[in-house]
Amino acid sequence: HDGRLPLRQVWPDALVERYRAAGYWRGETFPGFLRERARDCADDVALVAGESRYTYAELWRESGRIGAGLLALGLVPGDRVLVQLGNVAEFVLTVCGLFRAGLIPVYSLPAHRLTEIVHFARKSEASAYVTAERYEGFDYRTLARELRTEVTAIAHVVVAGAAEEFNALDALGGDEDSLPGDPDPQSVAFLQISGGSTGLSKLIPRTHDDYIYSFRASNEICGIDRDSVYLVALPVAHNFPASSPGWLGALYTGARVVLSPGPSTAQAFPLIEREGVTSVGLVPPLALLWADAAASTQYDLSSLQVMQVGGAKLLPEAARRLREKLDCQLQQVFGMAEGLVNYTRLDDPDDIVLETQGRPISADDEVLIVDDQGNPVPEGSAGHLLVRGPYTIRGYHNDDSANARSFTVDGFYRTGDMVQRLEGGYLVVQGRATDHINRAGEKISAEEIEDHLLAHPAVFDAAVVSIPDAYLGERSCAFVIARGERSRAVELKRWVRERGLAAFKVPDQVVFVDAFGTTAVGKVSRRELRARLRERFLDES
Numbered sequence: 001h002d003g004r005l006p007l008r009q010v011w012p013d014a015l016v017e018r019y020r021a022a023g024y025w026r027g028e029t030f031p032g033f034l035r036e037r038a039r040d041c042a043d044d045v046a047l048v049a050g051e052s053r054y055t056y057a058e059l060w061r062e063s064g065r066i067g068a069g070l071l072a073l074g075l076v077p078g079d080r081v082l083v084q085l086g087n088v089a090e091f092v093l094t095v096c097g098l099f100r101a102g103l104i105p106v107y108s109l110p111a112h113r114l115t116e117i118v119h120f121a122r123k124s125e126a127s128a129y130v131t132a133e134r135y136e137g138f139d140y141r142t143l144a145r146e147l148r149t150e151v152t153a154i155a156h157v158v159v160a161g162a163a164e165e166f167n168a169l170d171a172l173g174g175d176e177d178s179l180p181g182d183p184d185p186q187s188v189a190f191l192q193i194s195g196g197s198t199g200l201s202k203l204i205p206r207t208h209d210d211y212i213y214s215f216r217a218s219n220e221i222c223g224i225d226r227d228s229v230y231l232v233a234l235p236v237a238h239n240f241p242a243s244s245p246g247w248l249g250a251l252y253t254g255a256r257v258v259l260s261p262g263p264s265t266a267q268a269f270p271l272i273e274r275e276g277v278t279s280v281g282l283v284p285p286l287a288l289l290w291a292d293a294a295a296s297t298q299y300d301l302s303s304l305q306v307m308q309v310g311g312a313k314l315l316p317e318a319a320r321r322l323r324e325k326l327d328c329q330l331q332q333v334f335g336m337a338e339g340l341v342n343y344t345r346l347d348d349p350d351d352i353v354l355e356t357q358g359r360p361i362s363a364d365d366e367v368l369i370v371d372d373q374g375n376p377v378p379e380g381s382a383g384h385l386l387v388r389g390p391y392t393i394r395g396y397h398n399d400d401s402a403n404a405r406s407f408t409v410d411g412f413y414r415t416g417d418m419v420q421r422l423e424g425g426y427l428v429v430q431g432r433a434t435d436h437i438n439r440a441g442e443k444i445s446a447e448e449i450e451d452h453l454l455a456h457p458a459v460f461d462a463a464v465v466s467i468p469d470a471y472l473g474e475r476s477c478a479f480v481i482a483r484g485e486r487s488r489a490v491e492l493k494r495w496v497r498e499r500g501l502a503a504f505k506v507p508d509q510v511v512f513v514d515a516f517g518t519t520a521v522g523k524v525s526r527r528e529l530r531a532r533l534r535e536r537f538l539d540e541s
């Protein structure tokens with residue numbers, strides 16, 4: 001298709017009518033609300049990162065400069081721009097600049113390496129790459145050079161910091177009159193990346209209408225208003241800190257966004273005291289660490305009103321521990337970049353907050369819980385979670401085979417999660433039907449890592465499974481059958497890293513086995529094989 005046409009997600013007309021009539025889709029756009037905030041909240045602080053601080057008026061100006069500068073390079077509205085920046089002001093300025101220029105950000109994480117970046121660039125048909133000189137010790141200009149060699153369609157590279165042969169983000173500039181008018185609210189605003197349960201990550205197209213609805217409604221549920229101070233402690237490009245309600249929800253209401261360079265208490269606690277942070281979203285292992293550290297910290301954390309925990313299952317026992325140690329409210333969040341987000345409500349009774357993962361944002365989130373054959377399970381039983389609604393995608397970007405697998409003919413998204421529904425629509429996550437490892441909130445596809453291991457000459461077969469881990473929740477374990485002489489575990493780990501993958505995807509553990517021990521007659525699915533290996537491992541340890 002022509003890259004210049006606005007990308008769209010297609011909901012059936014009847015649903016479009018319904019979502020509009022219900023007031024979910026209001027025709028708002030990203031540039032539209034940023035302009036309004038620049039007017040109503042001009043001198044309020046919008047963004048804090050390190051020692052830099054931007055008011056709403058400054059955010060508007062800087063994003064306009066960057067947007068116009070990108071168009072001046074030759075980019076055209078509708079073009080995709082791959083963004084790889086950490087928790088720095090430039091991330092927010094750049095993404096807002098792209099919105100204003102009608103360019104489509106494609107998010108990636110600082111942890112991603114060449115293989116992943118090349119995949120995102122190709123899949124999105126990106127024309128440009130915005131990155132940092134370096135972040136956490138890694139030089140992204142090297143990655144940019146390798147990317148340009150592999151994907152020649154990347155016509156422009158923009159670098160925050162010393163740009164060398166590339167364009168410096170600081171030096172971008174152009175005529176603000178070149179910025180286009182506000183986009184169609186039903187067009188795609190950006191591409192988010194999926195957890196990737198089968199193979200490589202898929203790209204998730206989110207529209208202005210649907211995404212703005214999700215964070216506007218989240219603000220309401222999470223108590224975010226103009227006086228709030230929202231701390232981003234997880235990677236800023238993640239969907240959770242972006243939209244539940246996240247930095248975008250905070251900017252939407254004129255609140256203050258504070259970026260922490262990392263999630264450690266040493267990095268975050270001083271910021272909570274200095275900025276008077278009121279809300280933060282964390283994954284379970286971090287929440288537990290924070291609660292322990294809060295007991296003996298010298299920092300004043302009394303401004304904190306809500307700690308949200310999500311991205312992976314918070315066990316009831318851990319939730320109780322948090323509740324005892326924290327002086328603020330606990331909120332469970334069960335969401336996904338594809339759409340559906342569930343929250344426990346701030347006025348829910350204790351047993352709901354401790355034992356469930358909340359209920360959907362919207363009365364129009366249609367949740368189905370079905371058995372393996374696709375038939376609804378009796379109320380209260382566990383089954384596969386399917387969902388359709390005003391902020392859940394109807395298909396991945398440019399991926400027919402994933403779409404055939406992941407969506408029903410009626411447009412329900414198959415989440416891959418197994419849940420139980422309680423009275424009032426509260427969901428309890430029981431596990432999942434797909435083979436990925438949820439490593440402290442980072443999702444890793446077993447299949448993707450197995451493919452890389454199989455490429456090693458000394459590997460005959462490999463199966464990657466999740467193993468319970470006291471700190472991470474889950475860790476990855478690769479069971480490997482050697483071909484000829486066994487290589488060492490460290491060698492296989494290095495192999496995976498050197499294939500150009502994010503460090504979090506390197507197997508935490510490698511176990512050599514002589515056989516996968518399948519005595520059953522007939523063909524055993526990979527999925528069943530992984531399940532058996534996991535059981536065997538747990539029995540033996």
Ligand code: J2J
Binds near residue numbers: 244338
């Ligand atoms: C169990 N599993 C959970 C939870 C996510 C808000 C919060 C999280 C995400 C996210 C997000 C879980 N208990 N509380 O996008 O807006 C697992 C499920 C789910 C998958 C989605 C948001 N919260 N999960 O984590 O796209 O398996 O989004 O399908 O990264 O994380 O992962 P992701």
